[in-house]
Amino acid sequence: MSFLKVCYRTLPRTIQKLQLLRICPRQRVSTVYLCTSSHPQEFTTIKQAREVLKELVGAQQIWGTQIETPSQPQLSFTQDDLPVRTMKDSYQEAVIPLGSNPTTREKYVNFYEGIRFGRILEDLDTFAVLISYTHTTHDDQTSDHKSPIAIVTALVDRIELEEHPIKADKDILMSGHVTWAGSSSLEVTMKLRQEYEGSLRQLLEAKFVMVARNPVTKKSAPVNKLQPVGPEEESLFKLGESSKKKRQLEGERTLLKTPPSEEEREQIHKLFLQTLDSSASSFRVRVKPDNSEWMEKTLLKNLTICFPEQRNLYNKIFGGYLMRKAFELAWTNAAMYCKSRPYVKAVDDILFMKPVEVGSVLFLSSQVVYTSGSMLQMKVHAEVVNVVDCTRATTNNFYFTFDTRQNEDVTTVLPKSYAESMLYLDGKRHFES
Numbered sequence: 304m305s306f307l308k309v310c311y312r313t314l315p316r317t318i319q320k321l322q323l324l325r326i327c328p329r330q331r332v333s334t335v336y337l338c339t340s341s342h343p344q345e346f347t348t349i350k351q352a353r354e355v356l357k358e359l360v361g362a363q364q365i366w367g368t369q370i371e372t373p374s375q376p377q378l379s380f381t382q383d384d385l386p387v388r389t390m391k392d393s394y395q396e397a398v399i400p401l402g403s404n405p406t407t408r409e410k411y412v413n414f415y416e417g418i419r420f421g422r423i424l425e426d427l428d429t430f431a432v433l434i435s436y437t438h439t440t441h442d443d444q445t446s447d448h449k450s451p452i453a454i455v456t457a458l459v460d461r462i463e464l465e466e467h468p469i470k471a472d473k474d475i476l477m478s479g480h481v482t483w484a485g486s487s488s489l490e491v492t493m494k495l496r497q498e499y500e501g502s503l504r505q506l507l508e509a510k511f512v513m514v515a516r517n518p519v520t521k522k523s524a525p526v527n528k529l530q531p532v533g534p535e536e537e538s539l540f541k542l543g544e545s546s547k548k549k550r551q552l553e554g555e556r557t558l559l560k561t562p563p564s565e566e567e568r569e570q571i572h573k574l575f576l577q578t579l580d581s582s583a584s585s586f587r588v589r590v591k592p593d594n595s596e597w598m599e600k601t602l603l604k605n606l607t608i609c610f611p612e613q614r615n616l617y618n619k620i621f622g623g624y625l626m627r628k629a630f631e632l633a634w635t636n637a638a639m640y641c642k643s644r645p646y647v648k649a650v651d652d653i654l655f656m657k658p659v660e661v662g663s664v665l666f667l668s669s670q671v672v673y674t675s676g677s678m679l680q681m682k683v684h685a686e687v688v689n690v691v692d693c694t695r696a697t698t699n700n701f702y703f704t705f706d707t708r709q710n711e712d713v714t715t716v717l718p719k720s721y722a723e724s725m726l727y728l729d730g731k732r733h734f735e736s
Contacts, residue, residue: 346398349426349477350407352433356616359436361449363618366611381525382486385439388527390480390536393438399426399475408471418469420634420647421627423495423507428456428623430477431491431511432616438481438489439515439526452524456622457488458512459653460546468646469506473497482510483543484529489513490543509650510546518617553732558725571724574717595715596640598723601671603636609663620659625685626650629667629701633681636669637705641679641713645705648678651733653701663687666695671716672730677707679716680730702733 357364401408401418411422435454469475479493491511496503515524531540555561563571580588591597607628615621630647637645659665666686673680683701688694707713718724 346396346476348404349397349399349429352395352397353429356429356433356436359440359450360453360616363614366614382528385525385527387530388438388481388484389530389532390482390539391532393434394480395430395434395437395478397430397433397477399423399477401470402472402474412471415644416471418471419627419631420469421630423469423475424462424626424630424650425621425623426477427462427493427495427509427511428621428626430479430493431456431509431513434479434481434491434493435489435513435515438484438529451518452526453516453518453617454489454513455516455617455658456511456655457514458550458655459626459650460490460510460512460550461652462507462509462650464507464648465505467499467504467506469495470497475506476503479509481529482539483547484526485547487515487523487526489515489526489529490546492539558729563725563728567728571718571728574724574727578717578719589719591717592715594712595717596671598670598672598716598718598726599720601636601640601716603632603639603669605632605667605669607665607667609659609661609665611661614661617658618661620661620663620665622655625659625665625699626653626701628665629669629683629685629699630703632667632669633683633701633703634705636671637679637681637703640671641705641707643707643709645679646708647703648706649704651702651704651736653699655699657696657698659685659687659698664690665698670726672726673734674713674716675734676712677709678734679705679707679713680734681705682726682730682733702730704734 399407399411401411411418413419432454436450439452439454440450474497476496477493478496479491481489482492483490489512491513493509493511495506495509497506498504515526516522517524529540531537562568577592578589579586580590605628609620613620613624630650634645634647664687666688667683668686669681669683671679672682681703683699683703684697685699685701686695686697689696716727718727
C-alpha cells in the first residue's frame, strides 16, 4: 500500500513526535488526544508546532530583546550536497483542538457558531513552514540546532473548500507534506479533516509555495531534492511541475503586461454597450441596468497598524495575519454586497511580493470584481504606506471566491472605466481558474 493511501495512520504518533524532535531536539513536544467519538489518538497541536519553529530559527521571544546570533554555517552551493528526500520524510500532522480545548475554540468560533476562516489561514501558513523545515532539516544539524536557512511563504497557490461547514466543536486534523521541490522552492500540499459520523471527512485542500533564503545574503538557498516513490507520488510531483509552468504562463499574460484576448475585448465592449443610454446617442451617458451595481460602488477599505504582536519568526509581519485581515475585509464586503451570509469557496493566487515591516501602516482595499450566479469574486489589494514621505508599495493581492448558496443570483457587478474593466477580466480569470 502506498504512503499516500495509508493517509493519516501511515506514521505512528511516536514517529510524528520524533520528527519534530529531529528538527528541533531541545524543544519539549507534548501531545493531545484528537477528540472523536471513536478511539482516541495523540497529536501535536498547531500551537506547539509554532513553538518548535521559534526554537528552530531562534526567533525573538520578547520584542526589543537582543538575540545571540550564532555564526551561520556555510550553506551548500548546490542541491547535490544535500540528502535526497521523499514525500514521507516531510509528512506532518497537527491538531487544532477545537473540541478538546474550550479556550482554543473561543478564539476560532464566529457569531454564526461556525469557524473564523481567517484563523485557519493563519494555521495553514504556520503548518506549511513546519513541513518545509521538516523537508530541509539535516540529520547533521549544527550544535545550536538552528536551521541554516530561512523559509518563507512565497505564494498561496490555491485553497479549495468542500461544501460542508467546519464545525466549531470538533477537533481539526491537519496533515501535509512536500509534493514538489525545485532548486530553492517547495510546493506544500495540506489537507484538513474533521470527524463526521465516526469517520474523518475532508474540509479543504491547500497548496502553498515556499522559498528558502540565505539569512545572511538574503539570496535564494538550495533545498533538498524530492524523489517520488510510486506512481501516485509521481503524479503529485508532475502536477506540481505543471502548476509551476502554469504560473509562469499566467505571469507572462497578466493584464498588467499584455492586452486582453479578442474574446475578452468583445465581452468588455458588450458590457459597455449594455450600460449606454440608447436615447442619448452618446458614449458619455451611462445607465445602470436593473439588478446591477457599478464596481466603483463596491469598494471597502481598512487600515491596520502593524504591531510587534503580529510578527513572524523573522520579525516581519506574519503572512497568515495578513491573510486573515484581508479575508475578514473581503467577507464583510461580500456580505454587505449580497445582503446575506457569504460562504468562502476558494482562495486563489495570493502572492507575497515584499515583506511587511513591524510598524508599517497597512492599507487594505477590497472590491467585488466579478459575479456569476450565486457566486462573487473578491479582490483585496494590500499596500504599505511610508508615513514620512507618504509613498506606497504593494505587498499583496488577495483573491477570494464566495458563494451565497441561495437560489437567486447576486447583483451583477459592472465596470465603468477601462481600469475597472481590467479588474473585471482579472477577477473572471481567477474565478475560472
